[in-house]
Amino acid sequence: MSLQAVPFSKLSEAEIQRLLDYGVGESIHLDYKRQNYETSESDRKEFLKDISSMANTLGGDLVIGISEADGVPQSIIPLAGDRDKDVQRLEQLALHGLEPRIRNLQIKPIALTAGGYLILVRVPRSYVAPHRVILGNSARFYARAGTTTYEPNVDQLRQMFIATPLIAEKIKAFHADRLIRITANETPIAMNAAGKLVIHVVPLPAFTDGSMMDLIARLSVGTHVPVPPDEVGQLSRQSVNLDGYLNYTSTGSHSDARKAYAQFFRNGAIEGVADLRTDDGLSSRFVGVPFVRLVVDKVRQYLATADHYDMGLPAYVFLSFCNASNTVYRYPVPGGGFQETDPFGREIIALPEIYIDSFDVDVAKTMRPAFNVLWNAFGHHHCDVYDANGEIPAS
Structure with a gap:
């Protein structure tokens, strides 16, 4: 099972729950985060690292608000706060923290029946890759292999270009x-x-x-x-x-x-x-x-x-x-x-x-x-x- 087969506009709590019910583990196309990215520079760089690595590889979905063990989802951890502001903050971070920016990046909150919300980020495979993280005078490239994020070498970067x-x-x-x-x-x-x-x-x-x-x-x-x-x-x-x-x-x-x-x-x-x-x-x-x-x-x-x-x-x-x-x-x-x-x-x-x-x-x-x-x-x-x-x- 993969979220990639479901149009982003149709994704809801039900699809996220099925990931847990079937124990769908992290993959090159899917990543879970227990907590939202905070405002510290390290957290902001981590978000940019995660989405740029997906864009530079095959694209994928990032689900924020899911606990995992060895890559397998365990439970939903509802996020609290102003969901619209959280989404806007991540959108602005993606817009200004990467070079070039990722076009058609999609971010939305998913309301939970029990209260709170999740945030889902759909990262398209990029055709203007590679994207690099430029926040805080950084200039680093990332890619994804399986569930691992890594920094590509010169030959790998050449292939991306x-x-x-x-x-x-x-x-x-x-x-x-x-x-x-x-x-x-x-x-x-x-x-x-x-x-x-x-x-x-x-x-x-x-x-x-x-x-x-x-x-x-x-x-x-x-x-x-x-x-x-x-x-x-x-x-x-x-x-x-x-x-x-x-x-x-x-x-x-x-x-x-x-x-x-x-x-x-x-x-x-x-x-x-x-x-x-x-x-x-x-x-x-x-x-x-x-x-x-x-x-x-x-x-x-x-x-x-x-x-x-x-x-x-x-x-x-x-x-x-x-x-x-x-x-x-x-x-x-x-x-x-x-x-x-x-x-x-x-x-x-x-x-x-x-x-x-x-x-x-x-x-x-x-x-x-x-x-x-x-x-x-x-x-x-x-x-x-x-x-x-x-x-x-x-x-």
């Missing part, structure tokens, strides 16, 4: 491979050969240590599924395949209708693809405002899905076109009417990736640089959809 760039390269290779396959019509549903919009949301944890989850089992009890990037709201169907879960538009008897799908890969990556063809079936186009709204809406939905299933952060968002040779941009002109650019002339448009480190990000503003580059590709200086305040018009 290069780990994230290696993961990023894996993600970019995955993205490039998917674009080649989509362009070659190797898609989970048959699609037209004309231009296609492609959206990828890829959490970095999806590419660590051969990450794979029982996706189908989790989806069966979840409430979120990725939605195809279909701007006209066609009916969709769901199925499973070798790669994971597939949600795709149902065209019924209209075989010439536009098609779209969302593939949820078993490692947590999400791919959305939509047909952009025009009525002749060969050329394709996109129109500014509805296109930007569609992309922003789907990126939001895919990020919400990743958040719902605790896929982790940070994440990369990729916006691309495949089979784009005959794709044009249609834009309004002064006095009314529309004009179209020349066709793009190349098969793949791969825009610069967008780095996301919070699920609360303003997607519209964050995606704007990618839209600007797309508009540049069609001869325009910038994406003209945004208003003077950097907002997308509501209608």
Whole structure:
């Protein structure tokens, strides 16, 4: 049993009690503390040591208010005092006592039915590691092996520094491979050969240590599924395949209708693809405002899905076109009417990736640089959809 399988927002006294009932011992992912960290410098450094060691290794949960013997939990020792102030103090300590800070660190009190409270700290595996403790002129790095916290040597530190760039390269290779396959019509549903919009949301944890989850089992009890990037709201169907879960538009008897799908890969990556063809079936186009709204809406939905299933952060968002040779941009002109650019002339448009480190990000503003580059590709200086305040018009 592990707390890692439970979304942080759903953790309660019941889950903590089960740790005691089943005698779940400390591990690389789990640590117990009988008492809260006090305000002395040694106690504050101890807290920073504990959370940085987890962040620098595989992440984990720190439960404050549990007595243990040889790593096995014995009983709940309720904390007393102002729980909100305790949490705020630990949050501020983590914010100012580490370099760089640990993003997406989560801390919350858990009220106990018998009175008092526990404090639970969820430490994500960091992808900007290693973090060092800088409180009190300290400059020390820590890592975790089993239940032991240690100071890594030079070779181990070097591995920490290069780990994230290696993961990023894996993600970019995955993205490039998917674009080649989509362009070659190797898609989970048959699609037209004309231009296609492609959206990828890829959490970095999806590419660590051969990450794979029982996706189908989790989806069966979840409430979120990725939605195809279909701007006209066609009916969709769901199925499973070798790669994971597939949600795709149902065209019924209209075989010439536009098609779209969302593939949820078993490692947590999400791919959305939509047909952009025009009525002749060969050329394709996109129109500014509805296109930007569609992309922003789907990126939001895919990020919400990743958040719902605790896929982790940070994440990369990729916006691309495949089979784009005959794709044009249609834009309004002064006095009314529309004009179209020349066709793009190349098969793949791969825009610069967008780095996301919070699920609360303003997607519209964050995606704007990618839209600007797309508009540049069609001869325009910038994406003209945004208003003077950097907002997308509501209608």
